[in-house]
Amino acid sequence: MNAPIELLKRAGNEALRVNPTVADIDITTHGSDFLWAVFSVMAATGLGTMIWSLKLSRGERAFHYLSAAILATASVAYFSMASDLGATPVTVEFTNYGPAEVNGARPTRSIWYARYIDWTITTPLLLLEILLVSGLPLSTIFVTIFFDLVMIITGLIGALVQSTYKWGYYTMGCVAMFYVFWVIYGPGLKSAAHLGDDFKKAYLYSSLLLTILWTLYPIAWGLADGSNTISPDGEMVFYGVLDLLAKPVFALFHMFALRKCNYSSLHLKSGKFSDYEDLAGNHARAIEAGKASEAGLAGSDGTVNGTGIGNGVGNGTNTLNPAPAMRQAHATQ
Template sequence: MNAAPQLLKRAGNMALSSNPTVADIDITTHGSDWLWAVFSVMATTGLLTMVWSLKVSRGERAFHYLSAAILATASVAYFSMASDLGATPVRVEFNNYGPALVDGQRPTRSIWYARYIDWTITTPLLLLEILLVSGLPLSTVFITIFFDLVMIITGLIGSLVESTYKWGFYTMGCVAMFYVFWVIYGPGLKSASHLGDDFKKAYLYSSLVLTILWTLYPVAWGLADGGNVISPDGEMVFYGVLDLLAKPVFALFHLFSLRRCNYSSLHLKSGKFSDYEDLSANHFRSMESGKAGEAGVAGNGVNGAGVNGNTVGSDTTGANVLHPAPATQMHNVTQ
């Protein structure tokens, strides 16, 4: 009679039992359940994206692989957080949520560094998904990705700081984010318009989706890591919804929006050797034939062009002889 309840209990979410919480203010089993659900969506969408890429020409899979890499990275991060791993305790600055004091000190709150590791990898890849459609020069792409990394790293440092100085890092991150937005809607949009209406629409719509979502991340940071206003479970729901929209939903939206675009216009052809192996082999054979022909020109018994208009031939003994050019011969006759 007691076997069934015990079996159900063992089949449930045991993450917090296996990996106990590390902070005074931390997630509950409900928060872990939500994180497992997000992990499942990330992993499933990533696998579907890889299957989808198999139906696309080998040289046109760059955006599919970018999306798959984003979703794979996010899956690892959410697996870690759902397992109650990848967090460290940091004392809160404000007592807006949780106990006022624990053992006479401000309580600690879990800061999920696994999330920041995820963002350090995925946000540059998300930017690449957009910027590669814009036709911007690589120098602009590189500096934009740099400021994106500044945005994430300053957020991580600020979340680990216990004093009010954390808001200085927060401000730096917001400034870096607005620079990224300026590139997207300034030079990026102008450059994308030169590629045609299809690319301009795909670029603009994808940019709008991503940047609107990104503006909400600093809000979530201020309510969670910064201000300790919402519970860790609420934090997970807030960030989880944003990540679902900014990663699997955005990835599928972006891939569908590019279906009408001429991929070759971006000059991103990948797998060139495998796609054009036969052509390369034919070209190699042609080069070898040309070299052989040039060698034959200087060989015995073959006439051909020589230096300064002279011709190369052979005499009756088979030795190479350099004959004067016709103009030189005529000059010798007149003399």
């Protein structure tokens, strides 16, 4: 009679028993249960995205691989938090939630650095998913990702600070976020419009979804890490719902939005060098022939002063064939 009951107990969530809480204000088993559910969704969607990518040619999987990387990273973070790992106690500035004192001192609250590590990896990848569709130059993309990292890192530092100075970091993070938004809706939208209506719509709709969600994260930070107004379980639900919408839902939405777009217009197609060697060689030979023609050196048979261009047309000496040189350069890399 007691054996089935013991088995049921063992089958339950024992994360907080195995990994005890570290702060006075911390999650409960209910919060851990919710985090396990989010982990399951992240992991399942990431696996599904990788399977979906197998249906595409190898050179057209950039957005699927980005989404899979985002979801894999989030899965690790949520596994850690659901296991009650990846947190550190920090003394609260405000006692809006929880006890006013513990042993004569202000209580501590768990700050989940695992979440910020997740965001440090995933938010730049989310930006890449959008900005690669815009056609913006790499320099603009790099500086936008830099300010995104400033946004995340200042949030982490602010969460770890015990005094009111944390709100200075919070302000800097918000300023960085608004710069990212300016790039998305300023030069980014203008650039995407040049690629055609399909790209403009996909870019705009995906940007709207992501940026609207991102504006809610500072609110969650202010209520949780900042002012200690909501419970840690409430914090997990708030951030968890946002992460579900900003990662698996956004990833699927973005990939479906791009189905009608001409992938080759983005010049993102990748592949082995050997796949394009013949194309590169023919292109180089065409350039050499064009230069020779402009200089008035090419004969009617495609030779330059008796020297064959391309496939050795002419007397067969000193053939200008860039492919071997390209192969040698590639081999030394």
